[in-house]
Amino acid sequence: xxxxxxxxxxxxxxxxxxxxxxxxxxxxxxxxxxxxxxxxxxxxxxxxxxxxxxxxxxxxxxxxxxxxxxxxxxxxxxxxxxxxxxxxxxxxxxxxxxxxxxxxxxxxxxxxxxxxxxxxxxxxxxxxxxxxxxxxxxxxxxxxxxxxxxxxxxxxxxxxxxxxxxxx
Amino acid sequence: xxxxxxxxxxxxxxxxxxxxxxxxxxxxxxxxxxxxxxxxxxxxxxxxxxxxxxxxxxxxxxxxxxxxxxxxxxxxxxxxxxxxxxxxxxxxxxxxxxxxxxxxxxxxxxxxxxxxxxxxxxxxxxxxxxxxxxxxxxxxxxxxxxxxxxxxxxxxxxxxxxxxxxxxxxxxxxxxxxxxxxxxxxxxxxxxxxxxxxxxxxxxxxxxxxxxxxxxxxxxxxxxxxxxxxxxxxxxxxxxxxxxxxxxxxxxxxxxxxxxxxxxxxxxxxxxxxxxxxxxxxxxxxxxxxxxxxxxxxxxxxxxxxxxxxxxxxxxxxxxxxxxxxxxxxxxxxxxxxxxxxxxxxxxxxxxxxxxxxxxxxxxxxxxxxxxxxxxxxxxxxxxxxxxxxxxxxxxxxxxxxxxxxxxxxxxxxxxxxxxxxxxxxxxxxxxxxxxxxxxxxxxxxxxxxxxxxxxxxxxxxxxxxxxxxxxxxxxxxxxxxxx
Numbered sequence: 203x204x205x206x207x208x209x210x211x212x213x214x215x216x217x218x219x220x221x222x223x224x225x226x227x228x229x230x231x232x233x234x235x236x237x238x239x240x241x242x243x244x245x246x247x248x249x250x251x252x253x254x255x256x257x258x259x260x261x262x263x264x265x266x267x268x269x270x271x272x273x274x275x276x277x278x279x280x281x282x283x284x285x286x287x288x289x290x291x292x293x294x295x296x297x298x299x300x301x302x303x304x305x306x307x308x309x310x311x312x313x314x315x316x317x318x319x320x321x322x323x324x325x326x327x328x329x330x331x332x333x334x335x336x337x338x339x340x341x342x343x344x345x346x347x348x349x350x351x352x353x354x355x356x357x358x359x360x361x362x363x364x365x366x367x368x369x370x
Numbered sequence: 371x372x373x374x375x376x377x378x379x380x381x382x383x384x385x386x387x388x389x390x391x392x393x394x395x396x397x398x399x400x401x402x403x404x405x406x407x408x409x410x411x412x413x414x415x416x417x418x419x420x421x422x423x424x425x426x427x428x429x430x431x432x433x434x435x436x437x438x439x440x441x442x443x444x445x446x447x448x449x450x451x452x453x454x455x456x457x458x459x460x461x462x463x464x465x466x467x468x469x470x471x472x473x474x475x476x477x478x479x480x481x482x483x484x485x486x487x488x489x490x491x492x493x494x495x496x497x498x499x500x501x502x503x504x505x506x507x508x509x510x511x512x513x514x515x516x517x518x519x520x521x522x523x524x525x526x527x528x529x530x531x532x533x534x535x536x537x538x539x540x541x542x543x544x545x546x547x548x549x550x551x552x553x554x555x556x557x558x559x560x561x562x563x564x565x566x567x568x569x570x571x572x573x574x575x576x577x578x579x580x581x582x583x584x585x586x587x588x589x590x591x592x593x594x595x596x597x598x599x600x601x602x603x604x605x606x607x608x609x610x611x612x613x614x615x616x617x618x619x620x621x622x623x624x625x626x627x628x629x630x631x632x633x634x635x636x637x638x639x640x641x642x643x644x645x646x647x648x649x650x651x652x653x654x655x656x657x658x659x660x661x662x663x664x665x666x667x668x669x670x671x672x673x674x675x676x677x678x679x680x681x682x683x684x685x686x687x688x689x690x691x692x693x694x695x696x697x698x699x700x701x702x703x704x705x706x707x708x709x710x711x712x713x714x715x716x717x718x719x720x721x722x723x724x725x726x727x728x729x730x731x732x733x734x735x736x737x738x739x740x741x742x743x744x745x746x747x748x749x750x751x752x753x754x755x756x757x758x759x760x761x762x763x764x765x766x767x768x769x770x771x772x773x774x775x776x777x778x779x780x781x782x783x784x785x786x787x788x789x790x791x792x793x794x795x796x797x798x799x800x801x802x803x804x805x806x807x808x809x810x811x812x813x814x815x816x817x818x819x820x821x822x823x824x825x826x827x828x829x830x831x832x833x834x835x836x837x838x839x840x841x842x843x844x845x846x847x848x849x850x851x852x853x854x
Contacts, residue, residue, distance in 0.1 A: 212387075214816070233579075233581050233582070234581065234582045235579050235580045235581050235582075236580055236582070236585065237387060237391075237552075237556070237580060237809060237812060238387075238552075238580075238585075238808075238809040238810065238812040238813040239585040239586075239588065239589050239809065239813055240582075240585070240813075241813075243582050243585070243586075244582060244583075244585075244586040247582050249582060249583055249586055252586055252587045252590040254587055254590045254591055254594065255590055255593075255594045258594045258598075262598075272512060273524050276512060276521035276522075276524070277521060277524045280521065281520055281521055285525065288525070292524070292525055295524055295525045296524060298527075298530040298533070298534065298605065298609050298612070299524065299529070299530055299533045301601070301605055302530075302533040302534050302537040302602075302605065303533065303537070305537055305541060305598050305601070305602050306533075306536075306537040306540060306541065308594075308598055309537075309540070309541040309544055309545075309595060309598050310540060310541075310544065312591060312594060312595070313544045313548065313591070313595075316548070316587055316588075316591045317576065319587065320583075320584050320587055321577070322551065322576035322577055322578060322584075323576055323577070324573045324574070324576055325572075325573055325577075326576060326577025327572075327577060328555065328558070328572070328575070328577040328578060328579050329577075329579045329581075330559060330579065333559040333560070334559075335559075335579070335580055336391075336552070336555045336556040336558075336559045336578075336580055337387065337388060337391045337556065337559065337560070338386065338387030338388040338391060338812075
């Protein structure tokens with residue numbers, strides 16, 4: 203059982219200010235959970251930019267290559283068919299499927315990567331510090347007990363409407 | 371952080387975050403009304419009637435349909451193109467409007483995306499039934515077959531369609547589900563812990579917590595999926611139009627088809643979104659979220675795309691004349707004044723003339739009036755596909771093979787049944803999933819809620835904080851404490 207001191211905020215502006223205050227006082231924040239994406243939160247928490255879009259580009263390129271290889275192999279190498287003297291390598295005809303597979307690979311693989319890096323899967327037990335974190339409360343969780351006294355003061359100072367210790 | 375006063379608020383009723391949660395979760399966790407059961411039972415019955423007609427078709431054969439030697443494609447492909455088109459509004463709202471940062475999309479994107487998925491399911495039925503031997507549908511996949519390594523025909527737009535539609539369905543589903551995960555977690559945390567409902571939503575929400583890192587990735591993924599979906603949605607109906615445009619049939623063999631079909635698809639999709647959203651906001655009492663402003667905006671899109679479609683009709687006629695092609699001219703005159711004149715004028719009336727009423731703001735803001743017009747749009751766009759397909763086919767190059775087409779009861783039942791399928795899926799969606807993207811709506815509350823919209827920056831900063839102020843367990847602090 204891990205113990206956390208959590209503070210709940212009702213306003214995203216207060217939350218952002220609070221995160222900055224915690225960082226100024228060098229109180230390590232374990233996690234911040236919000237019911238909706240709070241803009242600027244990743245900046246104040248100094249989160250690294252997500253590399254998922256870069257991964258999506260690679261996946262898309264993989265899709266393009268797969269589609270082209272597949273079509274050229276099947277249609278032009280393995281079993282070329284003479285259809286009214288048309289080209290054995292009808293590149294323009296390959297464009298639609300190449301595009302579709304590019305999108306399909308990028309989308310599906312990025313979605314799977316997203317689930318993987320977030321450790322999201324059916325049946326995973328969610329870490330819910332407080333049920334209101336998916337409703338109307340923004341939660342700052344402090345894991346390190348040595349900093350709890352400082353954190354308690356900071357919660358008070360930065361306008362948390364509630365603070366408590368939870369065991370998960 | 372503040373909105374110009376001329377922009378109308380998108381969320382009415384002075385909502386708090388808590389109130390948004392309650393408004394969206396209570397219809398899911400509360401008991402369903404008897405009206406929901408009656409309606410769902412009815413649409414499910416219609417759906418099963420359609421399935422019975424499909425079973426009859428497969429058992430007896432395509433001969434049960436009104437097709438003949440000249441008209442080999444009619445109702446089924448009309449329905450296929452119609453349903454694919456319906457789906458396009460969902461992707462437009464969720465993807466293209468996201469890239470354009472249109473906030474009004476947030477109230478309707480969830481339901482519109484759900485409609486996309488259900489419409490593509492309905493659309494996918496028709497080509498598979500039309501194969502006659504649907505158990506051989508896998509022949510469309512690029513698999514080496516038993517007659518030697520003979521592959522599928524990559525020159526065929528019908529094969530491109532297989533790839534386009536299945537990609538469209540998959541990406542739409544993933545996009546929709548990505549947005550649903552946080553809202554499913556919201557439902558999970560409102561349900562009684564340990565209850566059956568809790569477990570179901572717990573599994574469906576994949577253990578979402580809403581941590582900062584999760585949200586950061588969520589936004590990255592949403593943006594990229596939107597960027598991928600935007601060209602995808604344009605490609606799907608373009609490829610559907612290639613089914614016709616790459617043929618040499620007069621009336622089909624036109625380069626205008628891809629943009630014309632895409633505009634028509636968005637037009638028909640918005641027609642369907644309006645139809646269902648006007649009912650949904652009434653029944654689920656979501657008028658504070660799907661406001662008159664939203665209906666107004668959707669009516670404007672309908673008007674604009676309707677006029678694009680109308681412009682395409684005019685262009686087709688002009689090009690038919692200007693091309694000097696005898697066959698092309700004939701087919702277009704025959705469309706408007708031949709034996710199927712009524713379907714042509716139903717199309718022009720419903721798609722071009724009737725939506726012109728949306729020039730008037732008062733009419734755009736009368737939900738029930740818009741509802742009636744949206745029904746006309748649905749009918750008109752169905753007729754557009756019927757006109758394109760049947761009128762081009764029924765008068766062949768040889769006058770001796772001219773035939774007329776009329777659907778049989780089997781085809782009509784399948785069409786009605788596809789509406790049953792669509793509506794049943796939608797009703798299940800409206801009952802068990804949050805119909806409005808709650809997290810996204812909360813994220814725009816501070817800019818688009820009616821208590822904030824039109825505030826000056828000073829007034830915004832000086833406002834009383836909104837949101838729940840619950841009694842503190844260990845200590846409470848003054849909610850008005852100035853920020854550090």
